[in-house]
Amino acid sequence: MSEAGTAPSAAGARGGAGTNGAAGPLLSVEDLHVAFSTRNGVVEAVRGVSLAVSPGETLGIVGESGSGKSVTAFAVTRLLDAAGRVTAGRIRFGRQDITGANHRQLRSLHGAAISMIFQNPRAALNPIRPVGLQIADAIAAHESLGAKEGRERALDLLKAVLIRDPEKRIDAFPHELSGGMCQRVMIAMAIAGKPSLLIADEPTTGLDVTTQKTVMDLVAAIIAERGMAMMLITHDLGLASRYCQRVVVMEQGRIVEEAEPKRLFVAPEHPYTRRLVAASPTASSTIADLAPGSAPSSAPAEPPKPAPGTPPLLEVQDLVKRFDGDVTAVGGVSFRVAQGESVGLVGESGSGKSTISRLVCRLIDPSEGRILFDGASIGDQPARGFHASPLRKDIQIVFQDPTESLNPRFNAFECIAHPLRRLSGLRDGAALTARVRECADRAGLPLGLLERFPHQLSGGQKARIGIARAIACRPRLLILDEPTAALDVSVQAIILQLLDSLRREDRLGLLFVSHDLNVVRMMCERIIVLRNGRIVEEGGRDAIFQRPEHPYTRMLLDAVLHISGPSTVAG
Amino acid sequence: MTSATLRHTVWVLRGNPVTAVAAGGAFVLCLVALIGPWIVPHDPIASNVANALKPPSAQNWAGTDQLGRDVFSRLVIAARLDLAIAASAVTLSFAVGAVIGAVCGYLGGRLDRYVGRFVDILMAFPLFVLAMAMVAALGNRVENIVIATAIINLPFYIRFARAEVNVRRNAGWVEAARACGDSHLSVILRFLLPNVLPAMAVQVSLNLGWAILNAAGLSFIGLGVKPPTPEWGIMVAEGARFIATGKWWLVAFPGLALMLTVLCFNLLGDGLRDILDPRMRT
Numbered sequence: 001m002s003e004a005g006t007a008p009s010a011a012g013a014r015g016g017a018g019t020n021g022a023a024g025p026l027l028s029v030e031d032l033h034v035a036f037s038t039r040n041g042v043v044e045a046v047r048g049v050s051l052a053v054s055p056g057e058t059l060g061i062v063g064e065s066g067s068g069k070s071v072t073a074f075a076v077t078r079l080l081d082a083a084g085r086v087t088a089g090r091i092r093f094g095r096q097d098i099t100g101a102n103h104r105q106l107r108s109l110h111g112a113a114i115s116m117i118f119q120n121p122r123a124a125l126n127p128i129r130p131v132g133l134q135i136a137d138a139i140a141a142h143e144s145l146g147a148k149e150g151r152e153r154a155l156d157l158l159k160a161v162l163i164r165d166p167e168k169r170i171d172a173f174p175h176e177l178s179g180g181m182c183q184r185v186m187i188a189m190a191i192a193g194k195p196s197l198l199i200a201d202e203p204t205t206g207l208d209v210t211t212q213k214t215v216m217d218l219v220a221a222i223i224a225e226r227g228m229a230m231m232l233i234t235h236d237l238g239l240a241s242r243y244c245q246r247v248v249v250m251e252q253g254r255i256v257e258e259a260e261p262k263r264l265f266v267a268p269e270h271p272y273t274r275r276l277v278a279a280s281p282t283a284s285s286t287i288a289d290l291a292p293g294s295a296p297s298s299a300p301a302e303p304p305k306p307a308p309g310t311p312p313l314l315e316v317q318d319l320v321k322r323f324d325g326d327v328t329a330v331g332g333v334s335f336r337v338a339q340g341e342s343v344g345l346v347g348e349s350g351s352g353k354s355t356i357s358r359l360v361c362r363l364i365d366p367s368e369g370r371i372l373f374d375g376a377s378i379g380d381q382p383a384r385g386f387h388a389s390p391l392r393k394d395i396q397i398v399f400q401d402p403t404e405s406l407n408p409r410f411n412a413f414e415c416i417a418h419p420l421r422r423l424s425g426l427r428d429g430a431a432l433t434a435r436v437r438e439c440a441d442r443a444g445l446p447l448g449l450l451e452r453f454p455h456q457l458s459g460g461q462k463a464r465i466g467i468a469r470a471i472a473c474r475p476r477l478l479i480l481d482e483p484t485a486a487l488d489v490s491v492q493a494i495i496l497q498l499l500d501s502l503r504r505e506d507r508l509g510l511l512f513v514s515h516d517l518n519v520v521r522m523m524c525e526r527i528i529v530l531r532n533g534r535i536v537e538e539g540g541r542d543a544i545f546q547r548p549e550h551p552y553t554r555m556l557l558d559a560v561l562h563i564s565g566p567s568t569v570a571g
Numbered sequence: 572m573t574s575a576t577l578r579h580t581v582w583v584l585r586g587n588p589v590t591a592v593a594a595g596g597a598f599v600l601c602l603v604a605l606i607g608p609w610i611v612p613h614d615p616i617a618s619n620v621a622n623a624l625k626p627p628s629a630q631n632w633a634g635t636d637q638l639g640r641d642v643f644s645r646l647v648i649a650a651r652l653d654l655a656i657a658a659s660a661v662t663l664s665f666a667v668g669a670v671i672g673a674v675c676g677y678l679g680g681r682l683d684r685y686v687g688r689f690v691d692i693l694m695a696f697p698l699f700v701l702a703m704a705m706v707a708a709l710g711n712r713v714e715n716i717v718i719a720t721a722i723i724n725l726p727f728y729i730r731f732a733r734a735e736v737n738v739r740r741n742a743g744w745v746e747a748a749r750a751c752g753d754s755h756l757s758v759i760l761r762f763l764l765p766n767v768l769p770a771m772a773v774q775v776s777l778n779l780g781w782a783i784l785n786a787a788g789l790s791f792i793g794l795g796v797k798p799p800t801p802e803w804g805i806m807v808a809e810g811a812r813f814i815a816t817g818k819w820w821l822v823a824f825p826g827l828a829l830m831l832t833v834l835c836f837n838l839l840g841d842g843l844r845d846i847l848d849p850r851m852r853t
Contacts, residue, residue: 361750363746387752387753392750397747399743400743401743405743405746406743407762409766418748419750
């Protein structure tokens with residue numbers, strides 16, 4: 001670590017940013033290399049990144065997981081974990097070189113000159129300290145102030161981030177606040193030291209669409225009002241195009257393209273950017289548009305509609321689920337899914353959509369109401385014994401988080417073979433192996449990966465295992481609980497195509513649970529909008545998207561970000 | 572698969588020299604316990620009063636005791652008994668405790684509360700005194716030392732398994748197993764337990780050392796193993812009478828054997844977890 005000479009001080013850095021404004025960039029990164037030492041040798045996560053952020057500018061860094069976008073930000077703030085190391089390059093803040101700054105210098109820099117907000121704000125807050133005190137702590141880290149003054153300043157900041165009832169919330173603990181409010185508290189802490197640069201690392205991932213919009217609008221307003229610069233790191237091209245003045249695209253540790261969002265997303269030059277833009281769902285894209293190269297050339301036709309008079313594959317009547325303590329998660333929901341039909345369940349967190357998917361999958365018992373499968377009532381069979389029901393293999397589910405839904409001690413083969421052994425009665429042998437390989441093949445999982453364990457596979461590969469497992473026993477109803485929420489857009493595109501072709505080929509009924517309206521629009525013919533455990537609107541895809549009737553549906557549609565900007569939102 | 576496991580084990584041990592030394596020590600201990608009777612230089616039981624209380628020499632490496640028996644031979648022979656008591660007690664409490672704990676952690680509810688209170692009551696006793704009482708009541712036999720040691724270890728396994736299963740019971744792969752046709756019982760036995768084993772291996776290893784101390788302690792106060800059977804605890808107890816007269820080797824060598832054994836198993840714990848966890852492999 002270099003001492004004095006290049007030593008930046010908080011005041012100097014801040015002053016430098018202010019006076020240096022017109023003269024040069026606030027932050028400049030030149031030819032940055034970051035390497036991680038792992039057991040398989042040294043891995044270069046960032047390989048020669050150069051970028052600059054001018055005072056007051058918002059720079060977006062977009063890329064998929066593993067592209068090095070977060071590592072770049074962590075290198076700038078020097079929050080790299082122990083294994084990571086800046087191997088080459090220079091990081092300058094204002095006029096000072098902070099590449100080799102020591103801990104003391106960095107501490108005065110953090111918060112006062114550069115601050116960060118992270119994904120999952122609740123985890124970033126201390127759970128046993130009231131948020132007001134935490135904000136006061138953030139101020140006190142850079143200047144000395146008394147308890148009373150700290151509280152007043154914290155209150156001002158809470159007002160600045162537009163929290164409702166700031167006088168009440170200042171004494172609240174993080175678990176008493178919603179995810180969106182926690183992120184507001186994080187923002188309040190981030191601006192407490194009046195920094196000139198805010199680094200936002202996936203600030204709205206995990207928040208509901210409507211919350212995402214209000215939080216990002218707030219951040220943008222605060223940035224503009226205080227003349228701060230922002231580095232917005234995101235995988236969401238819609239977010240970047242809406243809020244950034246300039247966007248850099250990263251792939252495998254390198255910057256492949258840099259431009260204004262209008263130019264970048266309308267006429268991408270680099271093949272990777274082009275692929276990324278194509279894979280991001282827009283207001284008018286179809287599943288086939290997302291990944292043109294990998295679409296099956298002869299997609300099977302729509303499955304024939306079932307003859308009138310046949311009972312629907314799934315019929316849910318007045319379904320109610322109350323959890324302990326009288327929390328009503330689902331309050332009287334009725335809908336139908338026909339064979340070969342795809343129905344979307346849309347709603348924000350707390351809408352009861354995941355509870356419905358588990359009720360229908362018979363993993364939990366309903367409090368009231370009926371669930372009919374193929375005309376037979378299955379809701380009254382207790383979930384405890386449903387594993388032995390002959391209908392168990394007809395209703396399968398694909399879970400949200402591909403990592404979390406695979407047993408860490410099973411390899412891919414065992415994961416897919418497990419339901420076959422249990423439900424189809426296959427024993428170890430050629431028939432089992434053949435069926436596992438067939439399912440893996442249909443789900444697009446390379447057969448060479450069947451011996452691998454989940455932690456040795458990528459998110460997309462794990463999602464394929466989850467799908468292969470779900471289709472292994474030839475179910476008739478497939479419940480998809482946010483199947484692509486944890487995946488990169490390019491992987492999402494391929495998985496969506498896969499699911500759609502499975503539906504056509506096998507006449508599968510799909511119950512598609514999602515918060516992503518763009519995805520639901522492409523996948524589903526009929527859409528059900530849920531709020532607080534009740535259906536607020538139900539209708540065909542076109543009706544919902546072009547003529548939404550309920551104000552809540554309209555609000556959801558308005559909050560969807562499209563990469564070409566908010567002006568072209570459908571409707 | 573086995574070669575991958577071996578390679579992984581070697582990798583963990585190389586990055587962890589302390590674990591490697593501990594593993595080596597544990598291996599030597601087990602070997603000694605297995606082949607002890609064939610490698611001892613003297614008969615551990617045969618007394619020879621003419622040769623009593625001799626300090627360590629080329630003839631008797633660790634000296635002789637008050638009856639002229641070779642201390643080194645007795646140490647070697649005792650390894651089998653001490654390790655066997657510890658291993659069977661730990662296996663017993665591990666098997667019973669892991670299943671009870673896993674069932675409680677998975678099902679929750681009334682059963683969980685009752686078992687939890689029972690465990691609390693058990694832990695409220697001074698555990699060594701509880702073991703003493705049990706051995707005294709059940710009879711002064713080796714099986715009863717095993718049972719008493721197993722029971723006083725049980726609370727730790729129940730709590731540990733309960734906590735580890737509880738955090739995983741709502742994991743996606745547990746729900747997935749249910750959707751794949753597994754009953755609750757099969758989810759516990761075939762999914763949850765294998766996943767908490769690596770974490771419990773640490774507990775097992777720490778516990779082995781503790782169980783050896785416990786068995787030796789019981790023998791030391793005259794419960795359990797009876798003389799003239801060689802046992803580290805008895806040897807320390809008998810030797811303690813001669814410390815005042817400067818016959819240090821009677822206590823020092825069995826004490827050292829106990830200390831090194833316990834140290835070995837304690838150090839092994841962390842390394843074991845790394846070896847057993849498949850996620851640590853790449």
